[in-house]
Structures are given as C-alpha cells and as structure tokens.
Amino acid sequence: xxxxxxxxxxxxxxxxxxxxxxxxxxxxxxxxxxxxxxxxxxxxxxxxxxxxxxxxxxxxxxxxxxxxxxxxxxxxxxxxxxxxxxxxxxxxxxxxxxxxxxxxxxxxxxxxxxxxxxxxxxxxxxxxxxxxxxxxxxxxx
Numbered sequence: 838x839x840x841x842x843x844x845x846x847x848x849x850x851x852x853x854x855x856x857x858x859x860x861x862x863x864x865x866x867x868x869x870x871x872x873x874x875x876x877x878x879x880x881x882x883x884x885x886x887x888x889x890x891x892x893x894x895x896x897x898x899x900x901x902x903x904x905x906x907x908x909x910x911x912x913x914x915x916x917x918x919x920x921x922x923x924x925x926x927x928x929x930x931x932x933x934x935x936x937x938x939x940x941x942x943x944x945x946x947x948x949x950x951x952x953x954x955x956x957x958x959x960x961x962x963x964x965x966x967x968x969x970x971x972x973x974x975x976x977x978x
Contacts, residue, residue: 838932838947839908841973843923848970850901850961856941860892860899888942895944898937898960906956907947925973934959934966 842848862868863885873881892899908927932948939955947957959967 838930840905840928840930840947840967841908842903842905842926842928844903844926845923847924847926847972848903848905848928848964848967850903850964852901853899853958857899860896860941863888863892891942895937898944898962899941901961903959903964904939904956905959907952910953910956926970927973928967928970930959930967935963936960 868885870878870882870885930947933946935944936947936952936957936959937944938949938951938957941958943951945951945957947959
C-alpha cells in the first residue's frame with residue numbers, strides 16, 4: 838500500500854507535543870467532571886474512563902511518530918494547520934502495519950476503512966516497515 842505525507846522532514850518520526858496535551862488532560866487532574874453540564878456527566882465520565890485506559894495502554898506509541906494518508910485519500914481539512922509550502926513524500930507500507938485513527942481512539946491496520954477518510958498516525962515502533970521513500974513534486978499549503 839502507498840502512503841503520502843506532507844512534511845519538511847519526510848518520514849522522520851516527530852515528537853507529538855500538540856496531541857500529547859489532549860492525552861495529558863485526561864491523565865491529569867485537569868479533567869474535572871463538574872466542568873460539564875450535569876445531564877452529560879454520566880456519558881462524559883464513561884468516555885473519559887475509556888480514553889484513560891486506552892491512553893495508558895498505548896502511551897509510548899503516542900510520544901513519537903508520523904501522520905500520513907493512504908495515497909489517493911488525502912484530507913485537505915487535515916492539512917489546514919500548514920502555514921508554509923511543504924513537500925509531499927510517498928512510501929510503501931504493508932497492509933497490516935499498525936496505526937491509530939486520526940482521533941487516537943483505535944489501534945488498527947492501515948487497511949482499515951477508517952484510515953481512508955481521516956488519515957492515520959503511525960507510531961515510531963512501526964516505522965521500520967516503511968519502504969521506498971521518495972519525494973513527490975506536489976506541495977501543500
């Protein structure tokens with residue numbers, strides 16, 4: 838399967854500091870159930886507990902990795918954060934490489950249809966499976 842990535846550093850894993858803030862919110866004392874309307878609290882608490890369990894189980898994976906798309910399924914909305922022109926890189930991965938959906942809610946294979954609409958996050962531990970990296974002429978921004 839071919840994947841694409843818009844980046845100045847190609848397929849080099851990066852620290853996930855921006856997304857780590859969301860995880861830290863759920864794992865720290867910042868999360869306060871009383872900040873939410875009372876009629877939503879039961880459901881929010883349930884979701885929070887699921888997220889905490891999932892984040893604790895996969896915390897190492899969320900520290901370093903890359904964001905990418907299956908070739909042909911780029912989400913322009915996911916690229917809105919880019920401020921400068923960025924090169925597009927293409928590579929090949931096996932269909933069973935493990936990745937996380939764009940919301941960091943599920944660990945799935947890259948061949949899962951969920952990846953097609955939102956891209957995915959490949960943790961550093963799986964990056965040894967990425968092959969045939971080359972630069973494309975297209976740029977985003």
